[in-house]
Amino acid sequence: MRIWDLFRSSGKALSVLGVAAALLVARVAQAAEPLRIGYSDWPGWVAWQVAIEKGWLKQAGIDARFEWFDYSASMDAFSAGKLDAVTCTNGDALVMGGNGAKNVMIMLTDYSNGNDMIVGKPGVTALTALKGKKVGLEVGLVEHLLLIDGLRKAGMSEADVTLVNAKTNETPQILASGDVAAIGAWQPIAGEAMRAAPGARPLYTSADQPGLIYDVVTVTPSSLAARRADWIKLVGLWDKVVAYIEDPKTQPDAVAIMASKVGVAPAVFTRFLKGTKLLTLAEGRAVMKDAEGFGSLYGSSRQADAFNVKFEVYKAPQDVKASIDPALTDGK
16 A cells, blocks of 8 residues: 555544644744743843844854843743743742743853842841841742851741842832841842942852852753754853953953943943853853752752742752753753
8 A cells, every 4th residue: 555545544644644744834933933032130141142232143043032021020931931041040940840831951151159149228237137027039039049048057047037028129129118127139139229228238148158049041841852953052152252251352342231231330230240150161061060069050959949849939849950951062
């Protein structure tokens, strides 16, 4: 029997063929669309603005559309299926995954080296002074983890404070109101909070625990499978971005680009960069190893996962290894 006769005689075969054809059409349609990437005002993510404005994406044959959001809104958009990828912390990537928006971390942009802060209002000079007081932050996200780490080192626990759930971009107003003793935020929002409440100061920062907070680009499994070659191109562009930002000859131009996007003066943004350790692909590969502790993306993510389950951010522990694909940093 000829193949055509076989298909004509089998409605089931035609049904299977139709499904296969539909999947192929969907895959082709997806490939024709730009990669949709959400990013926000963290220095390690604003760094992509350099590649955007210099035209490096087109030069590398990358069809991508970066979309600007407030941080939590970017994750909401990703979770709603409106983005192929989003920039976020490794712990928050797990938060999305644990709540149904599965994702795979494909590269590190940096780790926080002081820009994430617990900021005390004027007159509050130590974490121990927060006992019995209110702290405003986004419950279940990265500053919550930072606070717990700091309280533990100070011989305290979350039970010693009262958390006030607030969007990070709202924390400057909350701190200035005097209704809370401290807030959790990252730069540039932490700086805004300290300017809005003169005398406010950092009580604990990510520099006190390097490797606690890694920043990543994370992608939907479906987009990674369908567009892996495009994602490899995007990841491969990162070293050019880092080199341009860190070269003394080109850094002023890079800082001007990033500062303009965030809406601060270049001198202010330069300070933000000092609290962010940008990672080259080689440095990222060294961290994307399966080891324990804060010197590894896997180890840091496992600790974040345990935190998320303990504080009921999501119910069940996640498979951290399945949430990370380090091979793209090697072009694979």
